[in-house]
Amino acid sequence: MSTASEVVRGFYRAAQAGDGGAILALLHPEFRARTAPGMPCGAGGAFEGPEETLVRVWGAVFAAYDTAPYAESWHETADGLVVVTGSYRGVSRGSGRAYEAEFAHLWRVTDGRISWLHQYTDTARWHEALAATA
Structure with missing residues (x-):
């Protein structure tokens, strides 16, 4: 059986492979997500639900950015909460501008699958990358 951290590593x-099926x-x-207010692309x-989140969060972001999250630190609490910090790195597809935005992700794993995500990130960095250069 995989640990919660191993499931989250998956x-x-x-995400780094851009593999929506995986x-x-x-x-x-019954997956639920709360993502940072102010994220671009809606x-x-x-x-609520895997499909809604895939389309409205990751699908929307991957359409506007060539990006991925890169974990830097991992913490698993006694009750199974996985806390990951790191940075999103990528490029806006529209402007060609590179960006890096720090994140903190809180994860829950239930029955060997991810059931909950709460994302915190520096949304200003995302928006700056979308802006056309002068």
């Missing part, structure tokens, strides 16, 4: 591998396979049927807020 998400980062799938992301869906990792998500619990990707900020509360989302």
